[in-house]
Each structure stands twice: as C-alpha cells, then as structure tokens.
Amino acid sequence: MTLPATDLETHAAPPVEGEATVTKVVGRSPMQLAIMRFRKDKLSMIAFAVVAIYFLGALAAPFLVHFGVLDPNTPHNTGKDNLLDEFTLPKGSWGGISWHHWLGVEPGIGRDVLSRVWYGVTFSLVIALSATIITVGLGAIFGIIAGASRGLVDSAIGRLIDLILSFPQTLMLLALSPLFIAILTDKLHVPDGDKANGLYVILILGFFGWPYVARIVRGQVLSIREREFIEAAKLMGASRMRLYFKEILPNLWAPLLVSFTITMPTYISAEAALNYLGVGIKPPTPTLGNVLTGSINYSQNDFFFFFFPAFLIMVIVVSFNLLGDGLRDALDPKGHR
Amino acid sequence: MFAFIVRRVIAGVIMLIVMSLVTFLLFFASPVDPAQFACGKNCSPAIKEQTRKALGYQKPAVEQWKDFMVGIFKGRDYPDDPALRKAAPQLVAHCPAPCFGYSVLNSKTVNEEIKRAFPITLSLAVFALILWLLGGVALGCIAALTKGSFIDRGLVGISLVLYAFPTFFIGLILLKFVSIKWGLWDKPEYTSIADGGVFSWLSNLFLPAVTLAVVFMAAYVRMTRAFVLEAMSEDYIRTANAKGLSKGRVLVKHTLRGALTPIVTMAGLDFAGLLAGAIITEYVFNFNGLGKLVVDANRTYDLPTIIGTVVLAATFVIVANIVVDLLYAVIDPRVRVA
Numbered sequence: 264m265t266l267p268a269t270d271l272e273t274h275a276a277p278p279v280e281g282e283a284t285v286t287k288v289v290g291r292s293p294m295q296l297a298i299m300r301f302r303k304d305k306l307s308m309i310a311f312a313v314v315a316i317y318f319l320g321a322l323a324a325p326f327l328v329h330f331g332v333l334d335p336n337t338p339h340n341t342g343k344d345n346l347l348d349e350f351t352l353p354k355g356s357w358g359g360i361s362w363h364h365w366l367g368v369e370p371g372i373g374r375d376v377l378s379r380v381w382y383g384v385t386f387s388l389v390i391a392l393s394a395t396i397i398t399v400g401l402g403a404i405f406g407i408i409a410g411a412s413r414g415l416v417d418s419a420i421g422r423l424i425d426l427i428l429s430f431p432q433t434l435m436l437l438a439l440s441p442l443f444i445a446i447l448t449d450k451l452h453v454p455d456g457d458k459a460n461g462l463y464v465i466l467i468l469g470f471f472g473w474p475y476v477a478r479i480v481r482g483q484v485l486s487i488r489e490r491e492f493i494e495a496a497k498l499m500g501a502s503r504m505r506l507y508f509k510e511i512l513p514n515l516w517a518p519l520l521v522s523f524t525i526t527m528p529t530y531i532s533a534e535a536a537l538n539y540l541g542v543g544i545k546p547p548t549p550t551l552g553n554v555l556t557g558s559i560n561y562s563q564n565d566f567f568f569f570f571f572p573a574f575l576i577m578v579i580v581v582s583f584n585l586l587g588d589g590l591r592d593a594l595d596p597k598g599h600r
Numbered sequence: 601m602f603a604f605i606v607r608r609v610i611a612g613v614i615m616l617i618v619m620s621l622v623t624f625l626l627f628f629a630s631p632v633d634p635a636q637f638a639c640g641k642n643c644s645p646a647i648k649e650q651t652r653k654a655l656g657y658q659k660p661a662v663e664q665w666k667d668f669m670v671g672i673f674k675g676r677d678y679p680d681d682p683a684l685r686k687a688a689p690q691l692v693a694h695c696p697a698p699c700f701g702y703s704v705l706n707s708k709t710v711n712e713e714i715k716r717a718f719p720i721t722l723s724l725a726v727f728a729l730i731l732w733l734l735g736g737v738a739l740g741c742i743a744a745l746t747k748g749s750f751i752d753r754g755l756v757g758i759s760l761v762l763y764a765f766p767t768f769f770i771g772l773i774l775l776k777f778v779s780i781k782w783g784l785w786d787k788p789e790y791t792s793i794a795d796g797g798v799f800s801w802l803s804n805l806f807l808p809a810v811t812l813a814v815v816f817m818a819a820y821v822r823m824t825r826a827f828v829l830e831a832m833s834e835d836y837i838r839t840a841n842a843k844g845l846s847k848g849r850v851l852v853k854h855t856l857r858g859a860l861t862p863i864v865t866m867a868g869l870d871f872a873g874l875l876a877g878a879i880i881t882e883y884v885f886n887f888n889g890l891g892k893l894v895v896d897a898n899r900t901y902d903l904p905t906i907i908g909t910v911v912l913a914a915t916f917v918i919v920a921n922i923v924v925d926l927l928y929a930v931i932d933p934r935v936r937v938a
Contacts, residue, residue, distance in 0.1 A: 424617060425615060426622065427912045428917070429918050429921075430910065430917075431876035431913035431914065434879060434913060436900050437894065437898050438897075438906045438910065442627065442629070467646065472887060528764070532766055532767075535766045535879055536767060537882075540880070541899075555769065563781055573766060573769040576769075580764035581764045585760075
C-alpha cells in the first residue's frame, strides 16, 4: 500500500539539546507508525494470521481438488470402501476420523468431511469477497459523492440510504430470490443453478450492504473536504472526477480497509444463514453454509460433523472482527479500546 | 421542538409512500408470472386467469400499488368487481381497512395472518430485548470496571464468540441438545398468556429469546464498556466520587447516563428490525410468528403475504427511526436546543 505524496509527513522528533546519549532520530510515515502499533498488538497479529491462512487455504482448495488431494465428491458407502455402518453413520469414533479422512466422513453417503469443508471455504469466500467488494465499492462512491457535494445531491443520497435501510433485509433477501434468479437466468442468460444462485446472493448482499459503508465514508469526507489540498486542487481547476477519486479517495483507505474487514465476516455468516433458509448455492457444490445446513439432521448422532463447520465459521468471523478492531486501533491512535 | 416533530413525521410519511411503491416495483419487475404461483403447481390456464384478475396482477405495478394504498385506507374487495359482488357475494372476499392484501392460497386476508402471527413475534422480540439489554449493559459495566483483567477479556471474548456462531447453530444447539437430548428445558412451543398463563408463556419463550439475545448482546457489551470507560475519565465522575457518592450511584446515575443515548438508539432500531420477524430463530423453533409466515409464504410464493409483511416491517423501522429521534430530545437535553 502506498500513500499519496500529499499525506507523507515525517514525524521526526526535534533534537534535544544537551543530551549525552545520541538517540537516532528516525523519520516515520503514518503508515509505518500504524504498522508498528499493529505489530505490538498480539491478538490482532494472531487474527491477521488466521485471516491470511483462510485466504491462502481458500485459494489452494481448487488446486488441491484438481490434483486429487482433496476429494469432496466421492462417496464411500459401497463395497470394500464402505466407511459407514448399517445406520449410514460413519464407523469408528469422532465421526470416522482416520488417516485418509482427517475430519471423518459424512453420514449418509460418506464423502470426506475435510474436503467438503475446505472446498466449501473457497465458495463461501468467493461469495463473501465479491459481495464485500461491491458493498465497499458502492459505499465509497456514494459516500464520496454525498460528502463532497452539498445540498440536494447529499440529501438525495441520504434519503436513498434511509430507504434501503428501512427494508427488512433477511426478508428481502429471501423474498426476492425467486424473482431475481429468474431475471438473471431469463434476461441476462446466467446459467441456471450454482452460478445464478451464487450471483444472486452476491448482488443482493452488496445492494443492501453499501448504505452502512456510505454513511461512514460520508462522515470522513465531510472533514477531508475542508482540508487545504482539496482547496488547492479546486483552485487549480481539477475536475469533479479528479477531486473525488484522485484527491479524496486515496485519503479514505483506512476507513475503507476497516469497513472491508468488518463487512466480510457478516457476509460469511449471511451466506450460511441464507443457505439454511434455502437461498444460495445448493449441494453437491459445497459451501460452508450448505455443509453446515446438511449436517443439521445428523446433529445428535454425529455431533462432530455438525459442530465443525459452525466452529470454523466462528473462528473466521471472530478473527475478522479482531483484525478489524486491531486495524482501527492501529490506524487511528486517538481511539482507544 | 414541535416544528421538529412535524418535520420528522412528514418526512416519515413520504418515506413510507416511496418505500411501498419501491416494494411493488421490485416484486413486479420480474419475468415470473405471480399468478402461476398463486394457485399451486397444477394450475389450469382458466384458474390462473381467474387468480390474476382476482388479485389484479394483470395491471402494471404502479396501478397495483395505487390499489394497495387505497386498500389501506378504504379496504378492498377481491376480486374488485361490483357486478360479481351483486350476483354472487360469496365469491368475493372483503378485506376491511387497513387492508394489507389477500392471500388466495390461504383464502385469508393478509391482516388475519399478520394478526395471528404478530403477538408471537412481539412477545419474542420484547423478551429478547429485555434479556440482551440487561445482559449487555450489566456485562459491559463489569468488563469496564475490571478493565484489562481476566474477567474483562473473558466477557468480551465470550460475547464475541457467541455472536460469531451462526444464529441457527446456537438455536439448534439450544433446541436439540439443551431441550430435547438433555431435557434441561421443555421444548418451546408458543402458548399465549390467555392459554397457559404468564409463567408458561415466559418459559416457552425463554430458549428462542436467549438465542436472539446472544446474537445482539455482543454489540451492547462492547458499546457499554467503551462508554463507561470513556466516562470514567471525565471530570464529573471524579467530582461525583470526591463528594462521596456510593460506587453504585456513580455508575448508574452518572456514568451510564452518558451511554444511554447510543444504547437507546441502537436498541430502538434493533427492536424495530426484530418486529419484522426473527426469521431464523422463529424458523428453528417453529414459532408461527411473522418470520415463519414469510418463510412459508416465500416457499409457496404467496406474493400478497410477502408484500404485506415487507410493507409492515419497513413501516416499523421508519416509525422507530422517528421515535428514536424524539427520544433523543427527551434523554439528551442538548438536543432540545438544536
């Protein structure tokens, strides 16, 4: 990440007269200071590591599946390879954990749990990440326009935000799904099934999510627009587009980054919750949501199978939240926890 | 102050009108024929045509919205056909004002459905609100008073972990394990006060209310903690301590007073959102509240029920926004001047 030249101030301490020991005075950019603060915060560093592993794992899964290391689709319920007992529950304790199946096999048809969950992480990452990018992108655009322009435009966007936030979200996500999936498949020729279902979740989460980001961004822009460099750019005859996206936007990366890390986990949970209500990508394509939903019927007989996806979602969501807190503290030294 | 209320209410009414119009445009923008769903799977073209007419689906969305708005103030007949009403009054369903629509699938007005479902949702929302407010504020205070200690970290951590599990997972654990497998609590089935008395009403609501409270509580713990910590370094708290007030009095009367405004704001909006139906919780515990009503309506694509509930739910949120703004003025004297 690079900072625009306008914002690079060096915080060099003034030399102290008469001091015997020579302490080396180092100039540090706000960015370096933020990174230093962040590194000192152990909890945030752990959260950062978990989030990094999450992204890398999700990235690796398709390759692992391609090369046959992960196998989310082969059933193990017949012949010599039968890992299930007569009740179609996995043989052995802890959901049939073995050297070949680190997290056991699925009750019912005996697919490998680790493969399904791991590959499921990838699909829920794709959904959550795309929706988050749309949310933060739209939020930034509308927030900047609202904050930078006074009067009618500002209040029009304000009312639009109020309007969208007044809709009951879960209900709308649920109720609009048959309609908009039909629009996607009939009018926009998106292939039916996973693609249409996934795209619907992404678009609708993005649509109902951006107002929250826009509100935060608008608040920040209100103070940025009073600064001298904006005045200077205006006097030099900068176009509105340049003002918005070249002058204001680069100064917003900190709140946008924080918004990103706190929006992402809500969408990972939302994907799971929507799947529970029947909206989203359906099996056999695994997502964290549909693996968890599929395990509900076995919750009492094979608790581990039920618990693991939920536990994973919890770890990811907690890590993102802690990371968001850590970033906020590191980037804004005035705020204290 | 009066001008402020008037302005706020007018803005709210305009918002309501726009919101209902947008709802209609959204739901009728699709290539799906709503009449197809209105009478189930095996629908003959004749019946389809009849439902279409009865519900007014052949008209453009804006026309339908107009009919809907008229229905709210004057009531509506389904189908709206004076000749038919004269000839065969038993074929026409009357929906008195304020009419939120008519569900052909259930042959009931949407009002009747909402009237049945709403008390359940309301009970659940109120109980959950009390639980998470009490829990959130109390735990937030404890965390703030023991700042940096093991207790503080434990409380904030546990509330975050509980919040991070999917809602339906928490609900299912409470239902399938705490209640069914271990038998620690009777399986919740909604009974109204009239049917089973206050105690049974409360005890049946307890597990679902806990599920909801757990989800919302984390935010309140953190917010209370932050505000109490901030207030504790203020001069007026030092003054209150210096003049010898008891610790409890300082906490409740002085420290928490400052945190009241943001807590009330957040609680008001969360509560209004819940009145639209705690969809997931009601679905897990099989409570026939508004949330379950919508999930079921969505499964059969019962459009009038969906639209009626959406409009009602959005109305709650808009009204809650106005109420919260007014409460501001009551709680915080500084607002009254502005």
